[in-house]
Amino acid sequence: MSGALTVVGLGPGDPRYLTSDADDALRGAEAVYGYKAYLDRVPIHSMQDHYPSDNREEGARAAAAIEHAVRGANVAVVSGGDPGVFAMAAAVCEAIDRGPDAWRKLDVAFVPGITAMLAVSAKIGAPLGHDFCALSLSDNLKPWALIERRLDAAASAGFVIALYNPVSRARPWQFGEAMARLRRHLPPSTPVVFGRAVGRAEETVSVVTLEDAESSPADMATLVIVGSRETRVIARSGRPPLVYTPRAAAEVSA
Ligand code: SAH
Numbered sequence: 001m002s003g004a005l006t007v008v009g010l011g012p013g014d015p016r017y018l019t020s021d022a023d024d025a026l027r028g029a030e031a032v033y034g035y036k037a038y039l040d041r042v043p044i045h046s047m048q049d050h051y052p053s054d055n056r057e058e059g060a061r062a063a064a065a066i067e068h069a070v071r072g073a074n075v076a077v078v079s080g081g082d083p084g085v086f087a088m089a090a091a092v093c094e095a096i097d098r099g100p101d102a103w104r105k106l107d108v109a110f111v112p113g114i115t116a117m118l119a120v121s122a123k124i125g126a127p128l129g130h131d132f133c134a135l136s137l138s139d140n141l142k143p144w145a146l147i148e149r150r151l152d153a154a155a156s157a158g159f160v161i162a163l164y165n166p167v168s169r170a171r172p173w174q175f176g177e178a179m180a181r182l183r184r185h186l187p188p189s190t191p192v193v194f195g196r197a198v199g200r201a202e203e204t205v206s207v208v209t210l211e212d213a214e215s216s217p218a219d220m221a222t223l224v225i226v227g228s229r230e231t232r233v234i235a236r237s238g239r240p241p242l243v244y245t246p247r248a249a250a251e252v253s254a
Pocket of ligand 1: 012013079080081082083084085086087114115116117120163164165166195196197198199200219220221222223224
């Protein structure tokens, strides 16, 4: 019997953001692996086993799921948002790249999901309407000096920047440092969007200026979008503001 592994994106949280392809993959799986908080969102279908693990154990989780599929089962691994964005798809590829030859024969598929930056952007207008990039602020898997270099490069080249993993209990100071770094390149009035737990009951979305951007509203469930020099805020009476980046840009002036 030959097994298969499907790496499935769950979207940001709201079940309406789960694609039908992802739903089909989850229903068809005999075993589902994932970080416990994400796995809790997946209903247990009949004859299905769930294998929750800790957030930090991505490599071990990928290897366990691959082993299980190689033994003949139809296995799913889940990620929040899109599995290709700072998540399990790369962990699975790394494991296959380093693993035994038999793992390369496995039937592997990837099912996309709505990633956090797109969910946040849709709540506020079109902050990603022109060129943008995404960075993880976590220095668990890369040195902080590299993050600083990338922040400098992105801001000075005029990209809007989506920041994943802005703050955690183990990384209390990085977000403030990142904002200070960006203030070197961007005007104090640059819009900064905080989207927290988007697509869940406790969702909040707020807009501040780069000058006032503090780590306080951010946590591990927050995605931050830092505008470029072109990004604009449209104030509206009785309605939340719209934040957008026009489709056309002038010369880089940073
Ligand atoms: N694969 C995920 C990202 C994993 S990294 C995706 O594509 O969205 C985890 C980070 O994603 C969090 O620290 C946060 O920055 C962001 N994030 C995930 N879900 C979110 C949500 N519902 N609202 C806001 N940000 C979210």
